Amino acid sequence: MTSEGWSSQRLYRPFIRASLIIAIVLGFSTGAAILIMPILGMDRSLTWVTHGQSHGIAQLFGWAGLFVMGFAYHVVPRFFSSSIRYPLPQKLSMWLVIAGLFFRFTGQSLYKTALADPLVVIGGITLFAGMLVFGWTLVSVVRLSSNRYGPAEIWILSGILWSVVSGALHLVITLRMAIDNAPLGYAPWNEALIYTALFGFISSFIFGVSARAIRGFLLLKPMHERVNRIALGLVQIGLVLLIAGRFTELDQSVVSAGLTLASSGAILYVFALRVLEPASGPIRRFAVGYERFGLLIRAAYFWLTVACVMLILTALDSAGVTDVMPVEVSLPVMHVFTLGFVTTLIFGAASRFIPIFEGADIRHPWLMDAAFVLVTISVVLRVGFGFSTSELGEQALGASGGIGFLAIILFAVVAFQAMTASARAAYARRAAAFGQIKFDAARKPKSSPIKLL
Ligand code: HEM
Numbered sequence: 001m002t003s004e005g006w007s008s009q010r011l012y013r014p015f016i017r018a019s020l021i022i023a024i025v026l027g028f029s030t031g032a033a034i035l036i037m038p039i040l041g042m043d044r045s046l047t048w049v050t051h052g053q054s055h056g057i058a059q060l061f062g063w064a065g066l067f068v069m070g071f072a073y074h075v076v077p078r079f080f081s082s083s084i085r086y087p088l089p090q091k092l093s094m095w096l097v098i099a100g101l102f103f104r105f106t107g108q109s110l111y112k113t114a115l116a117d118p119l120v121v122i123g124g125i126t127l128f129a130g131m132l133v134f135g136w137t138l139v140s141v142v143r144l145s146s147n148r149y150g151p152a153e154i155w156i157l158s159g160i161l162w163s164v165v166s167g168a169l170h171l172v173i174t175l176r177m178a179i180d181n182a183p184l185g186y187a188p189w190n191e192a193l194i195y196t197a198l199f200g201f202i203s204s205f206i207f208g209v210s211a212r213a214i215r216g217f218l219l220l221k222p223m224h225e226r227v228n229r230i231a232l233g234l235v236q237i238g239l240v241l242l243i244a245g246r247f248t249e250l251d252q253s254v255v256s257a258g259l260t261l262a263s264s265g266a267i268l269y270v271f272a273l274r275v276l277e278p279a280s281g282p283i284r285r286f287a288v289g290y291e292r293f294g295l296l297i298r299a300a301y302f303w304l305t306v307a308c309v310m311l312i313l314t315a316l317d318s319a320g321v322t323d324v325m326p327v328e329v330s331l332p333v334m335h336v337f338t339l340g341f342v343t344t345l346i347f348g349a350a351s352r353f354i355p356i357f358e359g360a361d362i363r364h365p366w367l368m369d370a371a372f373v374l375v376t377i378s379v380v381l382r383v384g385f386g387f388s389t390s391e392l393g394e395q396a397l398g399a400s401g402g403i404g405f406l407a408i409i410l411f412a413v414v415a416f417q418a419m420t421a422s423a424r425a426a427y428a429r430r431a432a433a434f435g436q437i438k439f440d441a442a443r444k445p446k447s448s449p450i451k452l453l
Helices: 012-040 046-079 088-109 116-143 153-180 187-217 225-247 252-273 293-318 327-358 365-385 391-418 421-443
Strands: none
Touching: 012 046, 012 088, 012 327, 012 391, 046 088, 046 116, 046 153, 046 187, 046 327, 088 116, 088 153, 116 153, 153 187, 153 225, 187 225, 187 252, 187 293, 187 327, 225 252, 252 293, 293 327, 293 365, 327 365, 327 391, 327 421, 365 391
């Protein structure tokens, strides 16, 4: 294990590949199947409820988690002007998370057999071990740095902390499943885990990267740094209340307060980042990556704001303060967050960052256009018909599942293709042609020579 030469490594590659494969094989496919089943006249039996939970875990730790981890290994040492040990921790953490998801998914699918409990527990232990290795490797990066408390760095620290806590919560949930011989994770604990992974682990890393790299790429106006720190504080307090409330079975008002604070923190962050405001000036650079990536990032932050407002309303309803949202609303809200924000954000950031990291071109940008349109339609259908139990509503939800599944396939094609030698060669040719034009322009005389006679 060494840290020399770390900056030339492309440690994110296997993570991105693994994340996409898990998303297609276990995540989006299962979600789409659950939504399409009623249209085909099939009942959603307990088997599909267990698959709903496994789908959630595969999406959180596999699709979003592995993507975030791969990016984090690449950017965190750069943000902290530090170095990182490689490649053992990266390989180990990736395989432990993959193994954890495999065992959890298989164990929960085989809930009628004696294998279920040991498999689910092994899944919990290996996933936790993967998150520990990930967290520990990044803590070592931070310890070598003298710059730890900038506007981006504080979110990265938060992401490291909550990634490990998410793994620990998942472990406790799987242990309880095995002890109770239960086919499903205990719902209140499961809810705490979902919000911890979403706000604490995944969003914290996204916020850190946005505060540094995305802000620069989009030429956003200077960040409101004080508001950014308040946002961070609210997310931390909110998550502590949420976890304490659910795990020690405190009054619902504690959990509602936690969810309200965490959601308010995320909304404040969007305001602090100023990502929904116009850029501070025109962007003039040699184009690398997907041209419309900024639109995806802005759309993602728009969905985050919508999701958080809806979460606050459901939290206030649950605490009995208001009565404005029907109970069924919690299902679409989850996917406004996970599909609207997390997935659109990953699409946008990756369509710009992978080509930059690789020195590669996106060969078929229309595939990215299509992926963006499809994921947006999928979210809109979920929000529009999430409350509905009518036949039309069932069909719209089924369509939303299929469309979302198609979106991830198109995005996977773009991402895999951007990591090939042909994409790097295309970029090299374009950069050379651009350089030649600049060179010729610089050599051209700016004014006609002075005539001496
Ligand atoms: C095409 C895309 C998707 C489809 C069709 C889909 C479908 C579903 C379905 C049918 C459920 C079961 C309960 C419900 O109806 O809400 C569910 C739950 C869930 N999904 Fe998705 N989903 C998609 C994308 C995602 C993504 C991208 C994430 C995370 C990044 C995610 C995370 C979750 C979580 C955390 C749950 C809750 C699981 C639980 O109750 O334990 N989903 N999803």
